[in-house]
Amino acid sequence: MTLHFAKGNYFSYGASRPRLSRLIYPAPRPGHAGLGTHLTLDLAGRIRFGPDVEWVDTPEDLSVSSARLALAIDEIRDYLPAVDPDALAPDYAGIRPKLSRSGSVTHGTGFQDFIVRAEEGHGGWISLLGIESPGLTSSLAIAERVRRLLHG
Structure with missing residues:
Protein backbone atom coordinates (compact mmCIF):
# COMPACT_ATOMS: atom_id res chain seq x y z
CA MET A 1 0.00 0.00 0.00
CA THR A 2 1.31 3.42 -0.99
CA LEU A 3 0.70 6.43 1.22
CA HIS A 4 0.25 9.83 -0.37
CA PHE A 5 1.24 12.88 1.67
CA ALA A 6 -1.16 15.81 1.76
CA LYS A 7 0.32 18.89 3.36
CA GLY A 8 -2.39 21.01 4.92
CA ASN A 9 -1.62 24.71 5.13
CA TYR A 10 -3.46 26.87 7.66
CA PHE A 11 -3.92 30.62 7.50
CA SER A 12 -4.57 32.87 10.49
CA TYR A 13 -7.12 35.68 10.33
CA GLY A 14 -6.38 38.99 12.02
CA ALA A 15 -9.54 41.01 11.33
CA SER A 16 -12.31 41.49 13.88
CA ARG A 17 -15.03 41.15 11.21
CA PRO A 18 -16.84 39.02 10.42
CA ARG A 19 -17.18 37.88 14.02
CA LEU A 20 -17.96 34.16 14.12
CA SER A 21 -18.39 31.72 16.97
CA ARG A 22 -18.91 28.48 15.03
CA LEU A 23 -16.87 26.22 12.80
CA ILE A 24 -17.71 26.26 9.11
CA TYR A 25 -17.11 23.20 6.93
CA PRO A 26 -17.83 23.57 3.23
CA ALA A 27 -19.61 20.63 1.61
CA PRO A 28 -17.04 18.07 0.39
CA GLY A 34 -10.04 16.90 1.76
CA LEU A 35 -13.03 18.49 3.39
CA GLY A 36 -12.22 21.87 1.93
CA THR A 37 -10.51 24.86 3.49
CA HIS A 38 -12.73 25.31 6.53
CA LEU A 39 -13.00 27.84 9.32
CA THR A 40 -11.63 26.71 12.67
CA LEU A 41 -11.48 28.47 16.02
CA ASP A 42 -8.73 28.09 18.59
CA LEU A 43 -9.39 28.09 22.34
CA ALA A 44 -9.10 31.90 22.44
CA GLY A 45 -11.71 32.23 19.68
CA ARG A 46 -9.22 33.29 16.99
CA ILE A 47 -10.11 32.28 13.45
CA ARG A 48 -7.94 30.11 11.23
CA PHE A 49 -8.72 28.70 7.81
CA GLY A 50 -7.46 25.33 6.64
CA PRO A 51 -6.29 22.83 5.89
CA ALA A 67 1.84 30.73 -2.56
CA ARG A 68 -1.33 28.79 -1.65
CA LEU A 69 -2.94 31.80 0.02
CA ALA A 70 -4.66 33.04 -3.16
CA LEU A 71 -6.34 29.66 -3.70
CA ALA A 72 -7.39 29.57 -0.04
CA ILE A 73 -8.98 33.01 -0.38
CA ASP A 74 -11.03 31.80 -3.36
CA GLU A 75 -12.25 28.75 -1.41
CA ILE A 76 -13.05 30.79 1.71
CA ARG A 77 -15.01 33.37 -0.28
CA ASP A 78 -17.30 30.56 -1.51
CA ASP A 84 -10.84 40.39 4.34
CA PRO A 85 -8.00 38.89 2.26
CA ASP A 86 -5.50 41.39 3.69
CA ALA A 87 -6.12 39.96 7.19
CA LEU A 88 -5.04 36.42 6.18
CA ALA A 89 -1.48 35.25 6.85
CA PRO A 90 0.33 31.90 6.63
CA ASP A 91 0.19 30.18 10.04
CA TYR A 92 1.20 26.51 10.25
CA ALA A 93 1.12 23.26 8.27
CA GLY A 94 0.73 19.57 8.96
CA ILE A 95 0.92 16.33 6.99
CA ARG A 96 -2.02 13.96 6.48
CA PRO A 97 -1.11 10.57 5.00
CA LYS A 98 -3.86 9.47 2.61
CA LEU A 99 -4.66 6.22 0.86
CA SER A 100 -5.21 7.90 -2.52
CA ARG A 101 -4.98 11.27 -4.21
CA SER A 102 -8.55 11.08 -5.46
CA GLY A 103 -10.12 12.05 -2.14
CA SER A 104 -12.56 10.45 0.24
CA VAL A 105 -15.60 11.40 -1.82
CA THR A 106 -15.27 10.14 -5.37
CA HIS A 107 -17.58 10.10 -8.38
CA GLY A 108 -19.44 6.80 -8.72
CA THR A 109 -17.67 4.99 -5.88
CA GLY A 110 -19.13 6.70 -2.83
CA PHE A 111 -17.05 7.26 0.27
CA GLN A 112 -13.60 5.75 0.75
CA ASP A 113 -13.58 4.69 4.38
CA PHE A 114 -10.91 3.79 6.92
CA ILE A 115 -9.02 0.52 6.74
CA VAL A 116 -8.93 -1.42 10.02
CA ARG A 117 -7.46 -4.89 9.56
CA ALA A 118 -5.46 -7.61 11.24
CA GLU A 119 -2.22 -8.27 9.38
CA GLU A 120 -1.85 -11.95 8.51
CA GLY A 121 1.37 -13.52 9.71
CA HIS A 122 1.88 -10.81 12.34
CA GLY A 123 -0.11 -11.86 15.39
CA GLY A 124 -1.56 -8.94 17.31
CA TRP A 125 -0.69 -6.41 14.59
CA ILE A 126 -3.66 -4.26 13.59
CA SER A 127 -3.29 -1.70 10.80
CA LEU A 128 -5.34 1.49 11.08
CA LEU A 129 -5.06 3.33 7.76
CA GLY A 130 -6.73 6.30 6.13
CA ILE A 131 -8.35 7.54 9.31
CA GLU A 132 -9.18 11.11 8.50
CA SER A 133 -11.86 13.39 9.78
CA PRO A 134 -14.14 12.18 11.37
CA GLY A 135 -11.55 9.80 12.81
CA LEU A 136 -11.64 11.30 16.30
CA THR A 137 -15.43 11.17 16.33
CA SER A 138 -15.22 7.53 15.26
CA SER A 139 -12.48 6.58 17.73
CA LEU A 140 -14.71 4.55 20.06
CA ALA A 141 -16.15 2.55 17.16
CA ILE A 142 -12.64 2.03 15.78
CA ALA A 143 -11.45 0.83 19.20
CA GLU A 144 -14.37 -1.62 19.38
CA ARG A 145 -13.45 -2.98 15.93
CA VAL A 146 -9.80 -3.43 17.03
CA ARG A 147 -10.95 -5.23 20.21
CA ARG A 148 -13.06 -7.62 18.11
CA LEU A 149 -10.15 -8.29 15.77
CA LEU A 150 -7.83 -9.05 18.67
CA HIS A 151 -10.18 -10.92 20.99
CA GLY A 152 -13.09 -12.11 18.86
Whole structure:
Protein backbone atom coordinates (compact mmCIF):
# COMPACT_ATOMS: atom_id res chain seq x y z
CA MET A 1 0.00 0.00 0.00
CA THR A 2 1.31 3.42 -0.99
CA LEU A 3 0.70 6.43 1.22
CA HIS A 4 0.25 9.83 -0.37
CA PHE A 5 1.24 12.88 1.67
CA ALA A 6 -1.16 15.81 1.76
CA LYS A 7 0.32 18.89 3.36
CA GLY A 8 -2.39 21.01 4.92
CA ASN A 9 -1.62 24.71 5.13
CA TYR A 10 -3.46 26.87 7.66
CA PHE A 11 -3.92 30.62 7.50
CA SER A 12 -4.57 32.87 10.49
CA TYR A 13 -7.12 35.68 10.33
CA GLY A 14 -6.38 38.99 12.02
CA ALA A 15 -9.54 41.01 11.33
CA SER A 16 -12.31 41.49 13.88
CA ARG A 17 -15.03 41.15 11.21
CA PRO A 18 -16.84 39.02 10.42
CA ARG A 19 -17.18 37.88 14.02
CA LEU A 20 -17.96 34.16 14.12
CA SER A 21 -18.39 31.72 16.97
CA ARG A 22 -18.91 28.48 15.03
CA LEU A 23 -16.87 26.22 12.80
CA ILE A 24 -17.71 26.26 9.11
CA TYR A 25 -17.11 23.20 6.93
CA PRO A 26 -17.83 23.57 3.23
CA ALA A 27 -19.61 20.63 1.61
CA PRO A 28 -17.04 18.07 0.39
CA ARG A 29 -16.53 18.19 -3.36
CA PRO A 30 -16.22 14.96 -5.35
CA GLY A 31 -12.64 14.36 -6.40
CA HIS A 32 -11.14 16.67 -3.78
CA ALA A 33 -8.81 15.05 -1.30
CA GLY A 34 -10.04 16.90 1.76
CA LEU A 35 -13.03 18.49 3.39
CA GLY A 36 -12.22 21.87 1.93
CA THR A 37 -10.51 24.86 3.49
CA HIS A 38 -12.73 25.31 6.53
CA LEU A 39 -13.00 27.84 9.32
CA THR A 40 -11.63 26.71 12.67
CA LEU A 41 -11.48 28.47 16.02
CA ASP A 42 -8.73 28.09 18.59
CA LEU A 43 -9.39 28.09 22.34
CA ALA A 44 -9.10 31.90 22.44
CA GLY A 45 -11.71 32.23 19.68
CA ARG A 46 -9.22 33.29 16.99
CA ILE A 47 -10.11 32.28 13.45
CA ARG A 48 -7.94 30.11 11.23
CA PHE A 49 -8.72 28.70 7.81
CA GLY A 50 -7.46 25.33 6.64
CA PRO A 51 -6.29 22.83 5.89
CA ASP A 52 -5.96 22.94 2.14
CA VAL A 53 -4.42 20.01 0.25
CA GLU A 54 -0.93 20.35 -1.20
CA TRP A 55 0.51 17.04 -2.42
CA VAL A 56 4.13 16.58 -1.35
CA ASP A 57 6.58 13.72 -1.84
CA THR A 58 7.86 13.60 1.73
CA PRO A 59 6.31 14.33 5.13
CA GLU A 60 9.29 16.36 6.37
CA ASP A 61 8.45 19.80 4.96
CA LEU A 62 6.16 21.57 7.41
CA SER A 63 6.73 25.10 6.15
CA VAL A 64 3.55 26.94 5.20
CA SER A 65 3.21 27.47 1.47
CA SER A 66 2.47 31.20 1.15
CA ALA A 67 1.84 30.73 -2.56
CA ARG A 68 -1.33 28.79 -1.65
CA LEU A 69 -2.94 31.80 0.02
CA ALA A 70 -4.66 33.04 -3.16
CA LEU A 71 -6.34 29.66 -3.70
CA ALA A 72 -7.39 29.57 -0.04
CA ILE A 73 -8.98 33.01 -0.38
CA ASP A 74 -11.03 31.80 -3.36
CA GLU A 75 -12.25 28.75 -1.41
CA ILE A 76 -13.05 30.79 1.71
CA ARG A 77 -15.01 33.37 -0.28
CA ASP A 78 -17.30 30.56 -1.51
CA TYR A 79 -18.85 30.36 1.97
CA LEU A 80 -17.69 33.62 3.62
CA PRO A 81 -17.74 36.42 1.03
CA ALA A 82 -17.04 39.11 3.66
CA VAL A 83 -13.58 37.73 4.50
CA ASP A 84 -10.84 40.39 4.34
CA PRO A 85 -8.00 38.89 2.26
CA ASP A 86 -5.50 41.39 3.69
CA ALA A 87 -6.12 39.96 7.19
CA LEU A 88 -5.04 36.42 6.18
CA ALA A 89 -1.48 35.25 6.85
CA PRO A 90 0.33 31.90 6.63
CA ASP A 91 0.19 30.18 10.04
CA TYR A 92 1.20 26.51 10.25
CA ALA A 93 1.12 23.26 8.27
CA GLY A 94 0.73 19.57 8.96
CA ILE A 95 0.92 16.33 6.99
CA ARG A 96 -2.02 13.96 6.48
CA PRO A 97 -1.11 10.57 5.00
CA LYS A 98 -3.86 9.47 2.61
CA LEU A 99 -4.66 6.22 0.86
CA SER A 100 -5.21 7.90 -2.52
CA ARG A 101 -4.98 11.27 -4.21
CA SER A 102 -8.55 11.08 -5.46
CA GLY A 103 -10.12 12.05 -2.14
CA SER A 104 -12.56 10.45 0.24
CA VAL A 105 -15.60 11.40 -1.82
CA THR A 106 -15.27 10.14 -5.37
CA HIS A 107 -17.58 10.10 -8.38
CA GLY A 108 -19.44 6.80 -8.72
CA THR A 109 -17.67 4.99 -5.88
CA GLY A 110 -19.13 6.70 -2.83
CA PHE A 111 -17.05 7.26 0.27
CA GLN A 112 -13.60 5.75 0.75
CA ASP A 113 -13.58 4.69 4.38
CA PHE A 114 -10.91 3.79 6.92
CA ILE A 115 -9.02 0.52 6.74
CA VAL A 116 -8.93 -1.42 10.02
CA ARG A 117 -7.46 -4.89 9.56
CA ALA A 118 -5.46 -7.61 11.24
CA GLU A 119 -2.22 -8.27 9.38
CA GLU A 120 -1.85 -11.95 8.51
CA GLY A 121 1.37 -13.52 9.71
CA HIS A 122 1.88 -10.81 12.34
CA GLY A 123 -0.11 -11.86 15.39
CA GLY A 124 -1.56 -8.94 17.31
CA TRP A 125 -0.69 -6.41 14.59
CA ILE A 126 -3.66 -4.26 13.59
CA SER A 127 -3.29 -1.70 10.80
CA LEU A 128 -5.34 1.49 11.08
CA LEU A 129 -5.06 3.33 7.76
CA GLY A 130 -6.73 6.30 6.13
CA ILE A 131 -8.35 7.54 9.31
CA GLU A 132 -9.18 11.11 8.50
CA SER A 133 -11.86 13.39 9.78
CA PRO A 134 -14.14 12.18 11.37
CA GLY A 135 -11.55 9.80 12.81
CA LEU A 136 -11.64 11.30 16.30
CA THR A 137 -15.43 11.17 16.33
CA SER A 138 -15.22 7.53 15.26
CA SER A 139 -12.48 6.58 17.73
CA LEU A 140 -14.71 4.55 20.06
CA ALA A 141 -16.15 2.55 17.16
CA ILE A 142 -12.64 2.03 15.78
CA ALA A 143 -11.45 0.83 19.20
CA GLU A 144 -14.37 -1.62 19.38
CA ARG A 145 -13.45 -2.98 15.93
CA VAL A 146 -9.80 -3.43 17.03
CA ARG A 147 -10.95 -5.23 20.21
CA ARG A 148 -13.06 -7.62 18.11
CA LEU A 149 -10.15 -8.29 15.77
CA LEU A 150 -7.83 -9.05 18.67
CA HIS A 151 -10.18 -10.92 20.99
CA GLY A 152 -13.09 -12.11 18.86
